[in-house]
Amino acid sequence: MTVFLCAKCGAELTPDLRRLAQVPDVSTHDKDRDSVTGLAPSTVPRGAYVIDREPWGAPFVTPEAQDADARAMGTRGSRGPLMPPGMTDMVPRGPQGSVIVHPEDVRGLRPAESLGIHHGCCGPLGTGGPNMACACGAFVATLAADCMGPHELRLHPLRVYAFPAGTPT
16 A cells, blocks of 8 residues: 655645556446546546556657657557647657556645646646646646546656555654
């Protein structure tokens, strides 16, 4: 079990979470969407987290600009964020090692005031970089919660840290 904390102020961001071995496959079929919000099921179930080893999120580059290692990893396909107009041919080159959690497992974060083009019809796309701030003001996570893309919260690997649950702070 692990708790995640803000690297700037040490605030506890999550309850005790158990680690999953791999990023789950999530259905984006209409039949699996929430009937009220239209959101796809969350990538990770409540009470769990997973570390995504592939690049995700901003900055984005054209496929030609990727280095050979990134091209060898392939592209995200359905696991990538929904891209805003004008960015649809770009691929993520953001940090590797982001921690995917269920959005309802993180408490005390506040959204960015403006998302610009990085907002879909129903919520943030997650393409503009970290869009959720800790109470101290540090942007520590990226929420992707538009009806057409993944539904997940990604803790930034350099702006949060993991702490074994039950260990005194």
